[in-house]
Amino acid sequence: MFHIRPIALVVGTMLTTLGLAMILPILLDLAADNHDWQAFFASAALTLFVGIALIFVGREPEGNGRTELNIRDAFLLTTASWVVMAVFAALPFILADIELNYTDAFFEAMSGLTTTGSTVISGLDRMPPGILMWRALLQWLGGIGIIVTAVAVLPMLQIGGMQLFRAESSDASEKLLPRAAQIATVIGSLYMLLSVVCALAYYLAGMTAFEAVAHAMTTIATGGFSTSDSSIAYFDSAAIDTIAIIFMIIG
Template sequence: MMSGIPFSIYYQDNDIFVLLVTGTSTSLIGTLLWFLTRKTERSDIGKREGYLIVTLGWVVMSLFGAVPFVVHGAIPSYVDAFFEIMSGFTTTGASILDDIEALPHGLLFWRSISQWIGGMGIIVLSLAILPLLGIGGMQLFSAEVPGITKDKFHPRVKETAKRLWGIYVILTFAETILLMFGGLNLFDAINHSFTTMATGGFSTKNQSTAYFTSTYVQYVFIVFMFFAGMNFTLHYFALHLKFEPFKQNTEFKFYVLFLALATLVIMFIHRPHHTFHFEESFRQSLFHVVSLVTTTGYVSSDYENWAPFSRMFFFMLLFIGGCAGSTCGSIKIIRHYLMFKNGFLELKRLVHPRAIIPVRINNKAIAPDIISNVQAFFILYILIFVMSSIILSLAGLDFLSAIGASATCLGNVGPGIGTVGPVANFSHLPDLVKIILSFLMLVGRLELFTVLVIFSPSFWKK
């Protein structure tokens, strides 16, 4: 919270005292809780406690993270402030702010850095923190992102997490420098770098990235959104000049192919309806496809005013997601690929019932329990989407807004369709709806199972 104070001092804003008091208060409360529980035996913490700690940890971060906005008065409603910061930590990017530029710079920085923290948060929780609680970080991580366990590049999971964070920092720094070359000041450059690498989508401008009309700047955003949507182990290999894993990685090739095909589809459908020249049509199509697939949620124009098919196509992109082991939300490319390939092979199994035909990725057979996990994830994801859309409809939202809000919050994307489209926000929604959507953000960010297991009766049985 206090990290934004230097910007508050530089811009002579009125949020210095607020950030200082709330940051200090949070630290004191955390210290008190540590003092009261310092003698707790680590052996008392098992898997169930670990899941509960992870879920409640994100909730508590958001409960405290909302306080500076309320104390300052920038967001008077605590429900609104909680929604905004939950959107930050979960890297959703959905906002209730009607005038973002009216916020003081310190609070804007806190808003952006919340996404940067949340972007790598799930990986750190899986690889670094959970082993301390007696939970195998890589085992849980494999349940969330199948096929990733073989890509561990250090035998100790804590060292793996450190290397991932190192890559994260390097990419964030590189984007900041490149954006400054494009004319952005340090404040705007670092804030947008935070939210790009986190695939979060928060901006310091009311028009989002449409404010920056530079072609160069838009391509920088596209490149780093693409990087953020990649498996971070590939970045590690690239930094060590090892490019063979890129050729062997089925998911990465499918990721690139999908982005290319989706961009061509949008160009083909969109261009006859507008006067964009070829390069601009390509850039706008690529920008929005990469933004939505990687769940970043940046917008450079109102795609709801594009060709009628575009709205439906962009809505479908809310369910895709980037690569496993990235900072993206939603379902993830690898799960789609596994479901597609398993479905295709099931046809072969029907013809050859005695044949053993495993699903292979990167020339390695995928264990049946991983396939079952992915299938269960798909069913739960769609079920939660349908149920939440029905609940939002009962709360008064029209059909398009209900499905748009459910899909974008569950997928941690940001912009949806209807009254929560790319140039709108969530401020007009009732408080109850904002609480429901905040829960969907949390469920989506923690990959469903981590949160939902707490609500199963067996979780509470000895």
């Protein structure tokens, strides 16, 4: 039998994080006077509502103690995390004025979260900033990996996270990470630091601040999404190419 409560709690926490991430595209579209901010606002509201609801549903009654996930729970949580995140991450693509049906929107969202890099969107050079940043954010969030998310979030929620790590890594050892939460925190901090340094390097090499941040997110995640149909070739810069190579290797 599956332990539904802890699974709902973790998925709800991830959805809440996803909903909060939509605030950045909202602000960018508002600053650009683009009405797509409404699409992100509606998507964020729905995502946050479902995420918070799942958190409340998944909370264990006081005094029940720690919940240990088994292998079946781990596989269900892994699958549910990817699918549910992509379902809600696709909402802005559907509601915005870029004429994507849900299949294409889901593909774009899943490609971003898994840092696959495939895209069904063309005309990126004319896209509003919110959509471009959302694509970059999806790859950046996905790039740090569900494993790090799990080992960081599950211990804080008093849920055993080692089974999920084993499900993702296919390693049968009993103690893969002796201090999982601490290691996840270090990885997350390094990921953030590298993203900032990469963005600064891109900016100094000639990108605008917006382009630098968006490309830094996708470079560190080794995802490949860009703000232009020509991708990094749009800039025609050896310095930018070199920065991309260095930070893709580091990332």
